[in-house]
Amino acid sequence: MGRSTGLKGAGSEGFVLVAVLWILASLASLALVYAVYVGNTAMAARLYDQRIKAEALITAGIELAAYRLIGYDDSTRPSSGRFTFALGSDQIDVDFQSEGARLDLNQAPDTSLAGLFVALGVKPDAAKSFAEHIVAWRTKVPPGGQNPEAAAYKAAGLAYQPRAAPFQSTAELRLVLGLPPEIVEAALPFVTVFNGRPEIDANEAPPQVLAALPNVTAVMVDEIISQRDPQNPQIVKNLLGTAAANVALGGRKAARVAVHVTFDSRRKVNADVVILIEESGQEPYRVLSWQDDFDGPI
DSSP states (O other): OHHHHHHHHHHHHHHHHHHHHHHHHHHHHHHHHHHHHHHHHHHHHHHHHHHHHHHHHHHHHHHHHHHTTTTOOTTTSOSEEEEEEEETTEEEEEEEEEGGGSEETTTSOHHHHHHHHHHTTOOHHHHHHHHHHHHHHHOOOOTTOOOHHHHHHHHTTOSSOOOSSOOSOGGGGGGSTTOOHHHHHHHGGGEESOOOSSSBOTTTOOHHHHHHSTTOOHHHHHHHHHHOOTTSGGGGGGGOGGGGGGBOOSOOSEEEEEEEEEOTTSOEEEEEEEEEEOSSSSSSEEEEEEEEOSSSOO
16 A cells, blocks of 8 residues: 555656646746847847938938029029038938939920830830830820720730829839830839929930930930030030930929938948929928838839
């Protein structure tokens, strides 16, 4: 009888020991989960702080760029500029340029749009077709009128129709019928919806946009680039020939501001922001578009 009681007691003690080990293992797991949670929370808080700081530094760059553009009319407004400043141990480099350097998807004539595609290596017939589809996308259909462009989208198996209204963003170019994705990506750096005019500013436009103008040859493009001076914008007038009709010199109310932030940790954040200078209202400018690469490529 005594021997049996001893075995029973040993079994009870073993059971208690196993239960204690399970409790300790559970507590250890909870502690590990909590430690991971605390670590992730701290990391998220640091990232949030960095995001706030990045936005503040980018905004500072935008404010200083806007300051350089306020108080002018379009004929005298600076069309580009560059400056660098520091806040604490962080450095901010800023470039700004008039949106007149880009072709406006809502304003540019089909000849200039086709010319841009040709400058990007597209054959003339295809370039003309691309330009026609862009113009059709932005063209309002009269009440009760037929829209053959919408029928073409349906025939192509697309689940949407052309906007029949102005482009809201250059990203809409990806939706235009017939434009290959690689051509769209090549064109995006040279188009805008914020120029506000059918003409471009030849003092700021890159070679591809200059080449898009009717009757402008490669030799003329090289000559314009070599001789133009944004501080003396009239120099290019004598170099444009008949293309002068497609050019409007001077600044625009819309400017693209490129802000490059270098933190003291050497991390870099870049932003591409379009602002509009307000001639009236409570604020001197407003942001039309903001993209930055804090969370990934623009």
